[in-house]
Amino acid sequence: MYLNTIQAACGARKKAKRVGRGIGSTDGKTCGRGHKGQKARSGGFHKVGFEGGQMPLQRRLPKVGFTSRTKKFTAEVRLAEIDTLQAEVIDIQLLISQNIIPAFSKKVKVVNTGTVSRSVTLKGIGVTAGAKLTIEAAGGKVEA
Numbered sequence: 001m002y003l004n005t006i007q008a009a010c011g012a013r014k015k016a017k018r019v020g021r022g023i024g025s026t027d028g029k030t031c032g033r034g035h036k037g038q039k040a041r042s043g044g045f046h047k048v049g050f051e052g053g054q055m056p057l058q059r060r061l062p063k064v065g066f067t068s069r070t071k072k073f074t075a076e077v078r079l080a081e082i083d084t085l086q087a088e089v090i091d092i093q094l095l096i097s098q099n100i101i102p103a104f105s106k107k108v109k110v111v112n113t114g115t116v117s118r119s120v121t122l123k124g125i126g127v128t129a130g131a132k133l134t135i136e137a138a139g140g141k142v143e144a
Contacts, residue, residue, distance in 0.1 A: 075101035079131055080114025082122075091123045116140065 019031035038044040049056045081100050082090060092108055095101045101108060112130035119139035127142050135142060
C-alpha cells in the first residue's frame with residue numbers, strides 16, 4: 001500500500017447537493033426552500049424555543065427553585081433539649097427514641113440555644129462552635 005493509493009471506502013463520502021442549477025436538477029429556482037417566508041430567506045432562523053413572538057413556554061411556566069436532598073434527613077437540636085435528657089452519653093438513637101428528632105434523621109447538629117447545666121458526652125452528632133464551647137464549659141465533651 002502506498003500513500004497515493006489510499007482512498008475512502010465506497011459510500012463514505014457523499015457528493016454535495018448542488019442547488020439553484022435549473023429545473024432539471026429538482027432543486028432549481030427556490031433551491032428546495034419553498035416559496036417566501038422566514039425559512040426561505042438567507043439568515044432566516046430563530047432561537048430555540050421561539051414561538052413567533054408569543055410568550056415562550058419556558059417563560060410562561062413558574063420557576064421551580066432548588067431543593068436540598070439532604071435537608072429532609074438533617075435535624076437540629078437545641079442545648080436546652082439536650083439538658084432535659086437524663087443520659088450521660090447522647091447519640092442519634094437516643095434522640096430518636098426520646099422523640100426529639102424525627103425517626104428518619106441521619107444527621108444531627110446541636111445549636112447554641114439555651115444552656116447545659118451538667119456534663120454530657122455527644123457521640124456522632126455535629127455541634128456549632130458556640131454550642132461546643134458551652135458544652136465543654138459545663139464539663140462535657142464532643143466525640144466525632
